[in-house]
Amino acid sequence: MTRAILALENGAWFQGESVGADGDTGGEVVFNTSMTGYQEVLTDPSYAGQIVTMTCPEIGNYGVVDDDVESRALQVAGFVVREASPIASNWRASGTLRDYLSSHGIVAIADIDTRALTRALRSDGVKRGVITTTGADPEQAVERARALAPIEGTDLVTQVTCPAAFDWPPEGGAPGKAAADAFGVPPVRRASRPLKVAAYDFGMKWNILRRLQAHGCEVRVFPATAPASELLAVDPDGVFLSNGPGDPAPLDYAVKNVKALVAAEVPTFGICLGHQVLGLALGGATYKLKFGHRGANHPVKHLATDKIEITSQNHGFAIDPDSLPGDVTVTHLNLYDGTVEGLRHTSRPAFAVQYHPEASPGPHDADYLFTLFLDAMEERR
């Protein structure tokens, strides 16, 4: 057993067991309350720069599954659990969590009081932290945590976006698509004709692509920095703005491009970071939440219908509703804290949600949003 230490910028530190790769890692320490779906979390590019703590204590029980990835790599900066299962017990599993973490170079710590950690993050806000397995003393580790750049103001998108544009489904088939379809919900309807979506990859989860595909869309995925003109050049039926990591504020290029797309009146749909970027492009402002929303149980009210959706969430920033101009309407609210969960332009075909209708992990309650996107695209022509 290798010892590991998790140290926080506030001087707190925890000693536990290393259950991933040897070495050091640093990032913003956050917690996720989802009881399933740790593999989807690990591979979600929105977690770039973050050390993720799972509040559910038994993690790794069902191992890892080749199909259940949300990108081509593990994305978290580090991983914190109470217990990391020594075995994988599931008919779909191809290996254990511990091996997965080690072989992908993810530093991870187990056997610490994750509830104490979560309570600290909740009451005092998320913290920069370091996990080290190299025998460093706790004070050194705390110092290293303090030396990390804060996530606010950092552009993490450029680290996770695709290097060049590509088509989805890729040739040879979409990874995980068969499994996602087999376990997911069938789309309410498919596009009445083939629809072409141009998508910005700010750190896109593959399940968004799988869902767009399931709804009958062909997607051309562009790097985050591609100018709007490149997207418009493919004559898309709609534009999609993906999720992604970190603070939306420094993403000037993205905001500028989205403004241009909205002005072109192309139906636009954004998720998570894409929602924040759309909000900024429409004239709003964002702020950092104390400890963010990360989990699969957040209730969101769809104001148009008064219906409650249980949603998958992963964000540390939110849109300030007071900053929104008159032609932008808040469409969804978080029932935990009243934060903005969705918005829509009143005269242009642009809308977005802060949460994750593609789920993975999490409930499928909000899949209707893809249908709304179809509606918008089909209506336009």
Place this chain on the structure above:
Amino acid sequence: MPKRTDVKRVLVIGSGPIVIGQACEFDYSGTQACKALRAEGLEVVLVNSNPATIMTDPEVADRTYVEPLTPEVVTQIIERERPDALLPTVGGQTALNLAVALGESGVLEAHGVELIGASVEAIKVAEDRLQFREAMHSIDVAVPASAYVKTLDEALGAVETLGFPVIIRPSFTLGGVGGGIAYNVEEFREMAERGLGFSPVNEVLLEESVIGWKEFELEVMRDAADNFVVICSIENIDPMGVHTGDSVTVAPALTLTDKEYQRLRDIARRIIRRVGVETGGSNIQFAVHPEDGRVVAIEMNPRVSRSSALASKATGFPIAKIAAKLALGYHLDEIPNDITRLTPASFEPTIDYVVVKIPRWAFEKFPQADATLTTQMKSVGEVMAIGRTFKESFLKGFRSLELGRSGRLFAQPEGDSEDDATLQRHLAVPTDRRLWAVFRALQRGWSVEQVHEVTKIDRWFLRQFEDLVELGREAGLVGLRDMSVELLTTLKRAGFGDADIGAITGADAAAVLEQRREAGLRSVYKRIDTCAAEFESFTPYQYSTYERECEADPNDRPKVVILGSGPNRIGQGLEFDYCCCHAAFALREQGFETVMVNCNPETVSTDYDSVDRLYFEPLTFEDVLAIIERERSVGGEVSCLVQFGGQTPLKLALPLQDAGVNILGTSPDSIDLAEDRDRFSRLLWDLGVAQAPSGIATSREEARAVAATIGFPIVVRPSYVLGGRAMAIVYDLSALDRYITEAVDASPERPVLIDKFLEDAFELDVDAVADSTGAVVIGGIMEHIEEAGIHSGDSSCVVPPYLVPERHLAVIRDHTRRIARALNVIGLMNIQFAIKDDTVYVLEVNPRASRTVPYLSKATGVPLAKVAARVMAGATLKELELVDDLGVSGVFVKTPVFPFVRFPGVDTLLGPEMKSTGEVMGGAETFGAAFAKAQLAAGQRLPDKGTAFISVNDHDKANVGQIASDLAALGFSVVASRGTAAYLRAHGLDVEVVFKVNEGRPHIADQVLNGQIDIIINTPLGRESFFDDLTVRRVAMMHSVPCITTLTGAVAAVSAIKALRSQALDVRPLQDYHAEIATDGA
């Protein structure tokens, strides 16, 4: 949408007596629902035949009917109370079945009563397996292949295509009664026949076997706006084939990927919509194929259930309370989450701990019963444990079971004759002892894979067990003295109790505690908050673990720690939880901070709403002491109340006192004195109170000597047991020898008590409260209907007494006072008296809460347990304005209910060992009517005409004549066995002879089967005709023919029949009875 305004008066139906498959979880849910409805300003009319419930406390509802749960009686209540709506979803299967019956008969419509929570249609789709199957097909949800049959021939035809093994499920029965798994045609024929008989509609579903598949449950809720949430997922460690009530289960589900879990969630939502449960909670069960993930839906309960009680306790989300509000029209987002206060109920709880539920069985009470676990539930109770990891939770659960030596997973008592083949069989056939076999196998070096092959238990759980076995082995090798702090820490973090470590290392638990203290190793407490710490919580609902941060945050107010009664078992159940709850309510009113410790998820006591601080913990010395130490760590006086939870906390009284804990009320020494035969006999002698001759034996020789002195028959029993465990009446030496061998095994540390058996004596129970000034108020003198020799818990009883002369009652009252004072009782006391040959004997004194306290409280209108708790905390009876002994208005009969129907082959004969699981109460103006009601409530419909069969032993013949002629006078035709008939004829009664079973055919069993017999009076004839009697009794039970096995019972039945014929039974709420007592007293 805000609450509906058109519903003002709601009828809530409870679940009736505690039976296997339907226990106090429905008191928990029903109480929650009543409280929630009243908080919304509605008037609540409640009907429940079970007096031991909190829900039937007169302050919980506006009108409380402790009346039989039959369509006729509930119709009368509806006619009288004219409710706007009926909530049928919080009273288990009983309430649902009643609601359907009332709906179908048109009663609801005729009186304008709306069903809220679930419609008749929805109930039928969920409950009728054919309709359910078709509904599932219509939404593309797979179900096991099945066939629906109404006759044995159809069944035999269908099974040819389904193959073996095949599951047999009768429609509309409770907890799967009458169901089973058949592996061959012979078994199949028997089970199919039985199942058809049990189903009230004579329908049985035969189902493709999914034995060995993984089993999951989702507890879901839906509101009128079609919002849907999953409250909790539950995984069964025992795969399909074992009823979920008999399975060890864990929450949350631990071996499903997110994709698989979300698929179940999606299907669950489709199911609740399709079935049509518009508001409320449902439980949906799934089987998942372990090798390919195929999912089939097994069943859906459109109501709160045992699992929803578990889910509520496991998550902190009060399902029944929310369900009641949803039924009134609220939407989930309009109801706040009690625990976080700031967030709404429209969310899915997430948990950062692991919950394990373990059933507790009572096969020791039914030695002839088959302990194989099948689709028919057999357990009588359960424990829940909470830990931060599965291992911790699992071991805490095992220690909560209170099984003593036999509960040990490690250092199990050697089964030296168990070869690998035997062990394999113990693994392959699921029984109550299978998990112990799993541990033995792993200790023997079997691999996870080998054990999985045989048991189909998921490898993940087996690997956890293997880790535990490995840790145990390591600890055993090192021993306690050389154990490193690191290993000790690892063991404690993995859930090992001090006693476990002691057993493994051959040390004393006290030594482990000592070593732990030296190492500074103590438990901390974490809170259950529905949200994994995402939000602040305001409810001190806690569990222990060994981690860094403690959230207990005790205050320095004066506190009382109330120790609950642990898992329900025969002899210790709901009644004691009722008393603990009442103690908590009273002490809270008196200004104490109330702290509850209990591990039973079914109870009201483990509702975080019931007390100020709740610890969901095992009731062991280690766990309780740790809580008390934590609670007093900030100063403030902390006392402990041990007398209300039955034997479980009582056992801890002396050790806790020795550890410096202040015990409230009657001192542990007095409790011990009452249990100590020698000391107690001397005390009675000094008081001049008559007692049956008695003695104590620790060996066979001593036992024989005692028997020689006092003479047969004798009653023998181990000391320190409740519910008459291993108690027997012995008539001769050889039976005594046999008994001593068994009893010594039943209670190794304690000697065997021997009393002269007072044959044919009247028995009476007295409950009284005494205070520190020596004042004593008698709550009631309860006369047993059955004579001495039947365990008091199994005997019907009546208050006020109806056959005992006043001079004896005066002696009883006098003895009660003197004994209470001599023992310095402060609080409750129960005494059992017997009257024989005009002498009043004291059989037993228990200075603690008894099983009859709730019944007596309901009858008298005085909450005795509350009074006692206040007295224990220092009040005097005078201050509480209690001076006179309590009285009742009317007559109240308590009648037990038995689980025999679940245990084929088990004799229904009563004896000194308690076998009943629950009780009902009947109240009326006359004894006969009250007894008739109690019988009806217990499921025994006494006939008002027809044929009576009488067969009694010689001893009883002298007294049977009057009964027979009374029956004849009531118009019954009387038939009898040859001997009894001869006697009756000799005394001028013309009766026909019917063959006994071994005398030729058609015999009495044939006649019962043919419906020719309406009531049987059959007193036991002794060993030679034992099997003959047994057959008659079982046949009668299976065909619901009342079979009375005591003459006093027969006399009572005759007066009940008289009452049934002379007047219609009417209904009356407790509030009216109690008002009348108040008036009488004024």
